[in-house]
Amino acid sequence: LILNRSKTILAIALAPAMLCVSQAHAHKLHARGVAVAVAGSPVTVTPTRDWNQLGGNIGKATERWTLDGGQLNDVTFFGGIAPGKPLVKERSKKRDPLPKFTKDTLLVEVPELLEGTYRTYKDLAAFQLLSAEPMTFLGHDGVAFSYEFTDADQLTRKGEARATIVGGKLYMITFDAPRLSYYGKVVGDFRALADSAQMR
Amino acid sequence: VRNCALGALAISTVLAGLLAQPAGAAPASVPPPYTGIYQPHGVDEIGLWREDDEDERQLAASNLVIRDEKLTAYVKKVLCDTVGGDRCKSVRVYIIREPTFNASMSPNGTMRVLSGLFLRVRNEAELGGVLGHEFGHFESRHSLEIFKANRSGTDVLAWAAVLASMSASYRTQNSYQNLELSVYGTLFRYKRDQEREADMLGIGYLNRSRLRPQAASKVWQNVMAEIEASSRVRGLSKPNFNAIAFTASHPPNAERAAYLAELALPDAASRDDGGERYRAALAPWLPMFLDDQVKLNDFGGSEYLIQSLAETGWTAQLWFARGELYRSRGNQRDMARAAEFYGHAIELDPAVADAYRGLGLSLFKTGQRTEGQQALRKYLELKPNASDANMIRMMVPKEVSEN
Numbered sequence: 001l002i003l004n005r006s007k008t009i010l011a012i013a014l015a016p017a018m019l020c021v022s023q024a025h026a027h028k029l030h031a032r033g034v035a036v037a038v039a040g041s042p043v044t045v046t047p048t049r050d051w052n053q054l055g056g057n058i059g060k061a062t063e064r065w066t067l068d069g070g071q072l073n074d075v076t077f078f079g080g081i082a083p084g085k086p087l088v089k090e091r092s093k094k095r096d097p098l099p100k101f102t103k104d105t106l107l108v109e110v111p112e113l114l115e116g117t118y119r120t121y122k123d124l125a126a127f128q129l130l131s132a133e134p135m136t137f138l139g140h141d142g143v144a145f146s147y148e149f150t151d152a153d154q155l156t157r158k159g160e161a162r163a164t165i166v167g168g169k170l171y172m173i174t175f176d177a178p179r180l181s182y183y184g185k186v187v188g189d190f191r192a193l194a195d196s197a198q199m200r
Numbered sequence: 201v202r203n204c205a206l207g208a209l210a211i212s213t214v215l216a217g218l219l220a221q222p223a224g225a226a227p228a229s230v231p232p233p234y235t236g237i238y239q240p241h242g243v244d245e246i247g248l249w250r251e252d253d254e255d256e257r258q259l260a261a262s263n264l265v266i267r268d269e270k271l272t273a274y275v276k277k278v279l280c281d282t283v284g285g286d287r288c289k290s291v292r293v294y295i296i297r298e299p300t301f302n303a304s305m306s307p308n309g310t311m312r313v314l315s316g317l318f319l320r321v322r323n324e325a326e327l328g329g330v331l332g333h334e335f336g337h338f339e340s341r342h343s344l345e346i347f348k349a350n351r352s353g354t355d356v357l358a359w360a361a362v363l364a365s366m367s368a369s370y371r372t373q374n375s376y377q378n379l380e381l382s383v384y385g386t387l388f389r390y391k392r393d394q395e396r397e398a399d400m401l402g403i404g405y406l407n408r409s410r411l412r413p414q415a416a417s418k419v420w421q422n423v424m425a426e427i428e429a430s431s432r433v434r435g436l437s438k439p440n441f442n443a444i445a446f447t448a449s450h451p452p453n454a455e456r457a458a459y460l461a462e463l464a465l466p467d468a469a470s471r472d473d474g475g476e477r478y479r480a481a482l483a484p485w486l487p488m489f490l491d492d493q494v495k496l497n498d499f500g501g502s503e504y505l506i507q508s509l510a511e512t513g514w515t516a517q518l519w520f521a522r523g524e525l526y527r528s529r530g531n532q533r534d535m536a537r538a539a540e541f542y543g544h545a546i547e548l549d550p551a552v553a554d555a556y557r558g559l560g561l562s563l564f565k566t567g568q569r570t571e572g573q574q575a576l577r578k579y580l581e582l583k584p585n586a587s588d589a590n591m592i593r594m595m596v597p598k599e600v601s602e603n
Contacts, residue, residue: 095307095436099528100530103563104530104532104535104594106561106564108595112528115495118494119495119497123298123496124298125316126263130587132588133591134591141594154262156263159228
């Protein structure tokens with residue numbers, strides 16, 4: 001999940017302050033063939049090639065991986081979203097609330113939850129769910145779905161995701177990449193990674 | 201010390217220049233005679249246009265632009281009806297799919313209209329009011345003026361910072377900070393005055409047109425009501441529509457609603473507002489724009505918009521959107537209401553497949569599985585190739601679905 005939303009509020013006045021902010025997030029390498037637990041959850045994956053883990057936290061129980069940088073290919077793990085919680089951290093609980101996963105959310109509604117989160121967080125309109133098919137994920141009944149959206153950077157991205165609900169919590173892996181070239185190049189690696197996901 | 205004094209003199213001269221701005225535009229009378237298609241003059245303006253041309257090239261290729269000749273031509277026609285056929289020739293209209301209330305116009309004649317605007321104006325006169333305001337910025341060449349004002353303001357601050365650093369006393373620092381505040385304050389106020397000027401021009405065009413100028417004020421009243429409805433549901437304190445924040449780029453909404461109402465030609469109140477033509481032109485687009493709004497997780501705002509669109513009569517689309525809105529909030533009480541709204545939609549138009557889907561899911565979640573499955577079966581019947589058909593099929597028992 002790529003969370004960029006450019007707003008030029010008071011750019012002049014903020015410019016000096018922005019100079020002081022340094023990028024101190026540490027990235028991490030996940031080597032091929034080494035099983036690793038993701039998003040602080042009982043889910044493990046065994047990468048079939050080297051992946052980078054992006055630093056920075058977009059929410060509790062999430063973790064982001066990439067090959068070439070988050071804008072070009074982004075795998076996000078959601079490791080057990082509890083009922084009543086949004087998928088990612090809200091900018092403001094009161095002013096900019098995000099849709100919540102609830103204990104009544106049906107599997108068929110999970111794609112809508114992701115759609116609502118993208119639209120609300122990024123103020124998007126151009127988002128389309130392309131397909132939703134049943135599949136077994138982490139050994140449970142799950143849903144595999146795909147979507148397409150155009151972000152404020154005018155680039156159309158394609159996405160693919162797998163999700164399941166286990167013990168009342170939502171487990172999901174998403175993959176987003178620009179439709180042009182990048183998606184097709186890496187989607188195979190993503191599928192291999194998602195296939196390797198197991199619940200301990 | 202001498203340097204500082206000189207600097208202060210220079211600063212005060214420039215500041216005086218900055219402050220000498222058009223204080224309050226003329227009341228909304230007839231707009232000035234049109235001077236024909238304008239070409240940029242001077243190095244600043246030529247540079248600004250060049251950047252603008254580049255932006256327009258990118259915009260024309262953007263995936264976010266709704267490339268529909270009919271809708272674009274309709275918006276252009278409303279603009280022409282408002283500002284007059286000679287003026288509107290210099291404008292290219294681009295409709296951008298973004299669910300917020302906004303439109304803008306840049307110096308080279310590019311008009312950007314965001315799709316969220318179409319849910320927030322109810323007729324041609326209101327749309328014309330917003331478009332006329334943007335055209336007012338264009339005709340008065342406000343972008344150039346604000347560019348120049350920003351540049352002189354920041355020049356002053358840059359030089360003042362150099363001078364202040366020469367004498368590192370507490371008092372110098374203090375005066376520098378005061379100067380910084382007053383320069384930024386002036387720039388923001390300047391922007392607000394430009395908005396007022398564009399408002400005057402906008403209402404001037406409307407007064408002269410065949411559309412009802414009173415509509416311009418109505419837009420702001422509706423926007424305030426929507427913001428209020430949205431904050432009420434979110435549990436925020438009631439917004440103050442008269443307050444001017446230091447950094448506000450626009451005059452407060454209440455002030456705009458008030459002066460626009462005063463400036464509208466009283467005799468023109470009986471004119472046509474083009475409401476029916478507007479609804480006919482937007483009808484094919486309404487489901488998409490409503491969907492974009494409902495999925496924004498702004499319950500109060502969306503509910504307000506649906507209700508006000510329904511003032512001219514409830515349609516299947518409006519009931520469906522309301523059902524989606526309630527189902528997405530997802531409380532048990534919302535599910536019961538959602539099922540009711542989907543039911544109304546189906547009554548008005550039994551062919552809305554997605555209403556059966558929503559109805560089925562809502563009934564499912566309120567424990568009425570059998571009825572829910574019936575509705576879902578109907579959904580599959582109407583839309584067997586739906587993108588989520590196989591997921592829905594899982595929820596409908598096989599032996600029954602084969603009946």
